[in-house]
Amino acid sequence: MNEPRTIPPRLRDRLYAALTLVLAALLLPAAFARRPGHARELACHWALALRFPAEDLTGLTDGTRAAFSAARTEALWRHRQLIGLTSGYRDPAVQQRMFEEEARRRGSATAARMLVLPAAESPHVRGIALDVRPHEGARWLEEHGARYDLYRIYDNEWWHFEHHPQRRGTPPRRLAHPGERRTGWTPATPATYDLEPAAEKTPRPRLGPPRRERTTCPNERSTAAPSSPGDRQRPRAAS
Ligand SMILES: [Zn+2]
Structure with missing residues (x-):
């Protein structure tokens, strides 16, 4: 799309x-x-x-959070674009519940995977996925995010980006939707899908507290409150 x-x-x-x-x-x-x-x-x-008072960056990997902070610093100061986080890390139980609810709503797991992945496959559970807003911010990140190894992944989710330092600035081929699998991808090894192995880049400075485990987490459907009323550009679902 x-x-x-x-x-x-x-x-x-x-x-x-x-x-x-x-x-x-x-x-x-x-x-x-x-x-x-x-x-x-x-x-x-x-x-x-x-x-964006409701956003929560906890649970993201250190690299993902540092890359996101650096990217939106450039977006604001250089191009006057705001990038807010709608949903980042998700607890596995929350992600699995989202998937099962979507499967019930759509009638099959295959249909659900067009929008939501099960916990074992979700990059949100791994702490490397970012659902962002508003639309203009996502467009900025799509255009400039490769400098920070942040890439849009799916055609049907303009808001969903992932941190893949192994790509070293080269965007991966975009998938049609979360259920489309890449060559070599297996659910047992989600951390290696589609990406050739390479060393991590030098870590960027980090602003927030150290990563810690959480027992609950927000998702845009249930707990993440909009920072202002009537925001129609919020993502409707996420992988
Ligand atoms: Zn997402």
Whole structure:
């Protein structure tokens, strides 16, 4: 699908982006005092936390979180684009329940896999997947994310990105939907699907606390509250 080219930018999103940029600029002195070498990234982090108060980056791998923070720092300061996180890490039980509910709703596991994967196969459970918003932010990430090894994966999910440092800036072939399997992919080895082995890049600086396990997690259908009413650009489902 090519929906990113068909949904026009909203005035409201541009206004939010301008306000968030002003806020980040006002926070810059305090960020510089706290971390002189990473003031722009920290100020962006603070400003985005106010714009998207419901987002939760815990549970993501250190590499995924660092890449996401660096990418949206560039998006804000260089191009005035906001990128918020709708859903990141998911507890396996939550992911499996999402899959089973989708299977019941659609009548089969095969149909469910068009939108949601079972826990054993989900990159959200592995902490490397990011469902983002708004649409303009996703478009920015689709265009520039390879610099951070963040890639859009599915044709039918404009919001879903994954961190694959093994790709070293080369986007993988996009799949039609989550249920389409890549050559060599097996459920028993989800961490190796489609990607040739290679060394991890040098870790990027990280802003948040160390990764820790969680017993619950948000997903866009049940617990993640929108940061503002009437946000029609929120993802409808995720793999
Ligand atoms: Zn997703």
